[in-house]
Amino acid sequence: MTVLRVRGRALPAGEYVDLYADGDRWTTDPVPGAELVAEGWLLPGLVDAHTHPGAKEPGDPLDEDTLRADLHEHVNAGVTVIRSPGLAGDPPAWFGNDPDVPRATHAGPWIAQHGQFFDGWGRRPAHDELPAVAAAQAARTGWAKLIADWGIDDDPIPLDVLTEVVTLVHAVGGRVAVHSQQAAGGANAVAAKVDSLEHGMCLAPDLLAQMAAQGTALTPTLQALTGSLDEARAKPSSPRRDWYVNGAGAHHALVASAAEAGVTLLAGTDSHPHGRVADEIRAFAAAGMTPHDALGAASWTARAYLGYPGLIPGAPADVVVYDEDPRTDFDQLAVPRAVILRGLLAHRRP
Template identity: 35%
Template structure:
């Protein structure tokens, strides 16, 4: 890809999608020289789209800028990860845990906007080495959560992981500690989400008032109903769940219970997510890039969500307008940053339209 350019004021005309299933208007908008959306004409603007479908930048609601196949990466590799996501149209990322501070990358015009969750919080030897902040005792969790919440809008817990003596997935935190941790985060204005593969950690996390569940492959009718009652959202990372058999194989003969469990979770994952969708759990698109998935695959996740019950229009919503609302970021609104994706056919009908955008703008800077 060539270096990004800002060609000055721009004009776009076509079907303006706010990224939701119903939101549509035929019209036009402008991009100012400062990279902001204007609903009023801007003099001397160059028309760069006419008769296209124009939507806000896509959202990857679960990714990890700063993690590679072997653990933490340096800042320059993290930069390349962000560039790859942005080029795919994912211009807003919720970074669900990174061991490095990527804020120095925020001035890079090719980087997507990042909503951060700080570092994972876990117990010793209960997550991937080198990634989390570890609590020596569970009682330390509320203070650690409060510390992360003071500098990030989200906090990321490891809700379950393999427990070596039991040889299977097990919760990391007692329920009373979880309630105190949620209260600590919410007092700072932050929200909390948790990595959860299995069944046992879910009731305590949801009952404590957690805001989101990542993966959620262990959900059942009871915990799905709890999510609906509490307004808890789900980011199922379906394309990474496809790695579960490989995770089971890697466990080998050392942890046979874990291997069997992961294969069972994988086998019913699509039905589990479909049940959550049918029950009314809010579902958003996240790839888990950096956590076993390469960056730039947001369209694959949208397609996977469409197949398990959302359909293409609602799957787009889960990665665009509704996801932006959930993350408290604007869409096609006057004065917002011109983070735009332009495609040549209706992505609410055919998600593959998103694979070959004719134009991607990040704050008015042309990336493709």
């Protein structure tokens, strides 16, 4: 098998590197006969840290053909790592492992309270069973995903239950991701010291310093939450409309404040179509993050958070190569010169 080679300015630092794919690991040791695939600006692969592939509509069962097609859309966009904080079912063994799909971290099916979340999706244990269910899931896959709140009149998962979840999940070496779009649910998630807060709409900004101090990351799914704001504002006032307009309307400012407070921000797209993480990068920058940090939230920062090192010897052999520095021109993200995944060529522009 031909060894692949790339060279150029490696982000985030921009130092010049010459890398060879020794199987699924990078090396700087020259390999005679290696094929120079591309040179330019090197990114250690994009990351979508909040995506739910495998089902076309909420409540649909997991479908393997849909799952693979969704994952191919990610790869075509330069995504080499995903995190799925919630899936429509337990994925097949090839998920995250086959050479043509991104590396994947997942939390299995969602865990919600009775009467909440989409019908047909997730598990709904009683409060006294919920911590053990979450810990068992994290022991299998490394993550458990909880729906801390749902409807605008629903009670969130109680703080004592959520705190016990975090204790038991951490005891098995796992992490806890929590969905929240209500102030009370977000406050409980932060107080319980969860590992990542998903969406975080309506979160009180004065909790951001605590999140930064304790290492709770925020995946704001900014574009997914704000994309329909203009349409919602045109509707008559109602409790649900006002909740959404007020919460999503403050979300850009929340993201900017989180970045300023030092919270780890992760880029995630949440919904169909897949392969749109570049839209989230643009949304982060529009909210006030620097282009460097906005791109990092969908690449080196997210990879580090998920345990994947960047473009160094011994790291997984993932790279996306661009003609120009994508931090100065986000349009580069749509036209990569080459994508290498697991040391194999996934895409090369003619």
